[in-house]
Amino acid sequence: MVGTRATPVHFDGADNLLVQIFGRKKLILIPPAESEKLYYPCLRLGHVHYSPVDIEDPDFVQFPKFKDATLFEVTLEPGEILFIPVRWWHHARSLETAISLNFWWYSMRSLFRMRHPYFVFHKDRVTKKLLNVR
Ligand SMILES: O=C(O)CCC(=O)C(=O)O
Numbered sequence: 001m002v003g004t005r006a007t008p009v010h011f012d013g014a015d016n017l018l019v020q021i022f023g024r025k026k027l028i029l030i031p032p033a034e035s036e037k038l039y040y041p042c043l044r045l046g047h048v049h050y051s052p053v054d055i056e057d058p059d060f061v062q063f064p065k066f067k068d069a070t071l072f073e074v075t076l077e078p079g080e081i082l083f084i085p086v087r088w089w090h091h092a093r094s095l096e097t098a099i100s101l102n103f104w105w106y107s108m109r110s111l112f113r114m115r116h117p118y119f120v121f122h123k124d125r126v127t128k129k130l131l132n133v134r
Contacts, residue, residue: 023098
């Protein structure tokens with residue numbers, strides 16, 4: 001990602017290393033156990049792994065549970081790397097022009113922890129395929 005914009009709060013379906021190359025980036029992370037406070041799943045959003053809550057300017061009337069969410073905040077400096085585990089919610093805001101690189105990778109652990117509605121529904125079939133069981 002290049003630029004100064006923000007990426008709304010969402011989670012990834014894989015483990016993720018976020019490498020800060022240039023400029024600073026502020027990340028807010030929220031544990032998967034708090035997904036309900038982010039109104040997950042929100043099926044009216046195009047992507048189910050995004051939250052309808054604007055965590056920089058939250059509407060507590062519409063989303064009162066978000067008041068109780070646990071937020072971890074970190075600012076990445078150039079040369080720093082952040083590990084974002086699968087399913088952890090994260091919001092990113094570049095504090096100036098910034099360049100980052102991502103490395104995402106899938107593992108059995110990340111696929112199981114992801115608990116995407118598709119994966120939950122097809123868990124047995126996907127597991128058999130991954131384990132090469134007939
Ligand atoms: O760098 C960004 O703005 C987005 C980072 C992000 O969402 C991610 O690493 O998954």
